[in-house]
Amino acid sequence: MHNAAFSKLKIKALYIPLSVELKKLKQTIKELKTARIGGFNVTIPFKSACISSLDKIDKPSQAIGAVNTVVIKNNKLFGYNTDATGFIKSVKEDLKLNLKGKRCILLGAGGGARAVGFALAKEGAKQIFITDIEKAKATSLARNLRKYFPKCEAIYITKSKIQDLKFETDLLVNATPLGMKKTDPLPVNPKILHKKLAIYDLVYNPSPTKLVKEAKKRKAKAANGLGMLLYQGAEAFKLWTGKAAPVGVMRRTLETVIKC
Numbered sequence: 001m002h003n004a005a006f007s008k009l010k011i012k013a014l015y016i017p018l019s020v021e022l023k024k025l026k027q028t029i030k031e032l033k034t035a036r037i038g039g040f041n042v043t044i045p046f047k048s049a050c051i052s053s054l055d056k057i058d059k060p061s062q063a064i065g066a067v068n069t070v071v072i073k074n075n076k077l078f079g080y081n082t083d084a085t086g087f088i089k090s091v092k093e094d095l096k097l098n099l100k101g102k103r104c105i106l107l108g109a110g111g112g113a114r115a116v117g118f119a120l121a122k123e124g125a126k127q128i129f130i131t132d133i134e135k136a137k138a139t140s141l142a143r144n145l146r147k148y149f150p151k152c153e154a155i156y157i158t159k160s161k162i163q164d165l166k167f168e169t170d171l172l173v174n175a176t177p178l179g180m181k182k183t184d185p186l187p188v189n190p191k192i193l194h195k196k197l198a199i200y201d202l203v204y205n206p207s208p209t210k211l212v213k214e215a216k217k218r219k220a221k222a223a224n225g226l227g228m229l230l231y232q233g234a235e236a237f238k239l240w241t242g243k244a245a246p247v248g249v250m251r252r253t254l255e256t257v258i259k260c
Contacts, residue, residue, distance in 0.1 A: 001233055001250035008246045013038070022049065029053040029077070039071040039240045044177065047081075047111025054079040063148045064118045065141075066111035069236040082235035083115035083228065087200075088123060090227025095171075095198050097221075100124035102170040105162060107187050109137040112202055113175035117141055120173075121149035128154045129165060132176075163192055171198045174211055179203035186210055195219040204229055205258050230254060 002015035018040075020028045025046055030053070032040060042050045047066035051057060054070065057079035061067050067079035091097050102125050106117055109132035120128055128145060132138035138156045145154035157165075178187040180203050188211075193199065199215040199222040207224055208216075215222035234245035 001230070001253045002237060004249050004253040005237055005246050008249045009241075009243060011241060011243075013241075020046070022046070025049060026053050033072060033075065033077055037072060039069065039236075041236060042068050042070065044111060048114070051079065053077070060084060060118065063144070064114045065144060066114045068111070068115070068232065069239055071239050080236075080239055081115055081118075082232040082239070083112060084119040084122070085235050086228040086230070086232030087116050087119045087202075089231040090223065090225070091171075091200060094223035094227045095200060095221050097171065097198050099171070101126050103127040103165075103168060104129070104171045104173065105165060105169050106130045106173050106175060108132055108175035109134065109141045110175065113173075114141055114144075116173055116175050116202070117145050117154065118148070120171075121145050121152040121154065125152055127169075128152060129157045129162070129169070130154060131157050131159045131162065159188075162188060166192045166194070167196070169197060171200065174199075174201045174203065177203070179209040179211055180205070182206065184210070186214060190214045190218075193218045193220055198222070201225060202228060207258050226254060226258065 006013045047068055051067055054077040057067055061079050061081040064081050067081055069080045069082050071078045099120055104120050104125050106113055106128055109130055117128055130138045130142050142154040142156045145152060174187045176187050178184045193215050195218060197220055199220055201209045201211045202225040203209045204225040209224050212222045212224050230251050234247050237245035
């Protein structure tokens with residue numbers, strides 16, 4: 001989508017994937033800093049781990065504790081988080097959901113989940129129930145959200161307790177990697193899905209995901225993470241180039257590649 005955007009605006013730039021091992025993350029970022037590039041994205045599982053290698057991060061990234069977009073300027077690395085903005089834009093557009101006063105279940109507590117939790121709380125969610133296979137990560141995220149958003153009740157729960165919240169929540173967000181592989185199980189028991197519960201799956205490929213399919217079987221509003229991917233990308237594009245992203249071109253490219 002970025003290369004399509006560069007082409008549309010006649011910007012001489014190239015976006016390429018770079019595979020990095022965790023043990024080489026710091027060294028890779030150091031090398032990128034001295035290379036003739038304008039910036040880069042950071043994805044799972046490095047969104048929090050990369051922060052110590054950056055010169056400065058903006059306030060939302062500080063609150064979220066994760067960075068997904070880095071701008072290189074004057075030999076300095078500036079970190080931003082465009083995931084939160086991308087998530088909110090997609091939820092409003094794809095689910096037609098106003099989050100103020102809503103009660104939400106958040107599956108996962110990694111970098112993407114941290115951005116989602118921040119976005120939910122900032123938009124006025126009343127409660128956020130957070131579960132993760134690593135209890136420490138989930139409790140840390142809940143504590144951090146309460147610190148920045150005292151009016152939002154962020155609570156760690158075990159996965160088994162989600163069943164008890166079945167008819168008491170408005171939105172369920174899957175921010176775990178489950179669904180990225182065809183062999184992955186559903187991130188939750190499908191019995192908790194019903195038509196009054198909106199579902200958002202950060203996973204966007206394959207599309208539709210198993211979770212989205214199951215939700216729609218039960219007449220629930222459901223969306224995958226393609227919109228979040230698009231809008232976080234548009235925000236990153238603007239940070240790198242100073243120009244508004246051609247969102248239509250980027251969306252069509254994504255839809256073609258992912259075959260929505």
